[in-house]
Amino acid sequence: MERTYIMTKPDAYNRGLIGEVITRIENKGYKITNMKMMNLDEAILTEHYAHLADKPFFKDIVEYMTSGPVVGMIVEGENVVAGMRNIMGPTDGLEAPAGTIRGDYANNKSENIVHGSDSVENAEIEIKRFFG
Numbered sequence: 001m002e003r004t005y006i007m008t009k010p011d012a013y014n015r016g017l018i019g020e021v022i023t024r025i026e027n028k029g030y031k032i033t034n035m036k037m038m039n040l041d042e043a044i045l046t047e048h049y050a051h052l053a054d055k056p057f058f059k060d061i062v063e064y065m066t067s068g069p070v071v072g073m074i075v076e077g078e079n080v081v082a083g084m085r086n087i088m089g090p091t092d093g094l095e096a097p098a099g100t101i102r103g104d105y106a107n108n109k110s111e112n113i114v115h116g117s118d119s120v121e122n123a124e125i126e127i128k129r130f131f132g
């Protein structure tokens with residue numbers, strides 16, 4: 001069974017939207033097989049967001065992602081990597097269609113409620129990163 005790494009971001013915690021994200025994952029028919037609340041530090045964020053480490057807004061990402069706890073999850077299901085990206089919507093909450101998590105709860109490109117792996121390969125790397 002395919003699996004992916006999903007993580008609610010600190011704005012989900014601060015706005016009381018963790019349950020909403022979990023409900024949408026379960027309603028879609030996916031199974032959450034592991035879950036953990038964590039406080040991330042700059043070191044693990046530099047690894048996780050290595051593709052953005054040279055961007056001018058990287059320090060804002062670190063500030064945002066350390067502004068509260070995150071909830072990391074292993075989520076399983078058929079084609080779950082692509083399926084989760086579909087129900088999350090695109091990165092920018094302004095562009096994300098209504099009905100997606102980001103479309104319904106985010107209004108900009110940085111604070112967008114949820115992370116989801118972008119490939120099967122990265123899912124396994126991220127699961128190892130956060131669950132060991």
Ligand code: IDP
Nearest residue numbers: 049052057061090091109110111112115116118
């Ligand atoms: P993704 O989360 O949709 O996979 P990525 O490009 O991997 O998007 O970016 C990771 C995270 O970095 C985004 O979810 C968002 O929080 C933040 N981010 C990406 N691009 C920007 C930007 O242009 N400005 C501010 N934050 C950004």
Ligand code: MG
Nearest residue numbers: 115116117118
């Ligand atoms: Mg990404």
